[in-house]
Amino acid sequence: MSKIIVLAEQSEGSVVKASLSAVTAARQLAEKVGGGFDIAVVGHQIGEVASALTGYGAERVYQVEDPSCEGYTAQAFAQAFHKAVEASGASFVISASTAKGKDCTPRVAARLDAGMASDVTGIEGDSSGLVYVRPMWAGNIIGRVKINTDVQVLTVRTTEFDAAVSTGGQSPIESIAAGIDASSLRMSYVSLDSVKSDRPALTDADAVISGGRGLKEGENFEKIIAPLADELNAAIGASRAVVDLGWVPNDWQVGQTGKVVAPDLYIAVGISGAIQHLAGMKGSKTIVAINKDPEAPIFQVADYGLVADLFDAVPQITAQLKDR
Secondary structure: OOOOOEEEEEEOOOOOHHHHHHHHHHHHHHHOOOEEEEEEEEEEOOOHHHHHOOOOOOOOEEEEEHHHHHOOOOHHHHHHHHHHHHOOOOOEEEOOOOOOHHHHHHHHHHHHHHHHEEEEEOOOOOOOOEEEEEEEOOEEEEEOOOOOOOOEEEEOHHHHHOOOOOOOOOOEEEEEEOOHHHHHOOOOOOOOOHHHHOOOOOOOOEEEEEEEEHHHOHHHHHHHHHHHHHHHHHHEEEEEHHHHHOOHHHHHHHHHHHHEEOOOOOEEEEEOOOOOHOOOOOOOOEEEEEEEEOOHHHOOOOEOOOOOOOOHHHHHHHHHHHHH
């Protein structure tokens, strides 16, 4: 029987939702190759996080502790996760395709001398021949790749795997000391300068309202986009163009070089629909586009399109929602 291990992320004492999508991918893979899966989580004083992961059907939860892992650095976390993979004897290593997952997991693969497939959206075949499906060229080509090494490492696109739901079990926790020599690390955690918001996180929200250059100036995100987002309890996103102009924070960028989202509702306001932006949102369940240019590429992927001046249309929609 093959063994799978999920490299789970935690932030400020809580499990990162994206890691639950990796658990779903592990369950799907286990059905194809047989065996069960473990979960590993890395940090310092993370007993509560490990306990929160015991209800997802893992055979074992590895709690990997080290003072060097109190804040994230790729070098320290890669060493710690490698220790958990060795302890589990896993043949398959899975993590979510998040910023940290993309940063850390390739280092784990290098330590394991393992082949890797990134941004996987589907798993095909069985134990005699697994094939991993992944988008290429901004999603214009869907590739199918095989990994030929004994240990196989994957990062999975969280928009394609639903977040796992607790099964109510109680997996045993095994605490492991990562044993990291802090003096050997060439980087150290200093601080995290993050964007604080009362809105849902962009990658977790059920609805996302994104704005583009059609808004004409950054102040209109607050005047036009924010009121609509408030009515829908939505996250706010943006195209790369307006991020590059400095209108909104980098954390809001949706697209190939930003965040990949797939909410139940995605509303694109004043966004033309460049291929780089479409790569980050075309997996959304329902896409609504508002643009005064009827030839805008965004309408090719939209479920509903409104050819109108956003400065008239969006306030009217917001007003109608307020009167519900």
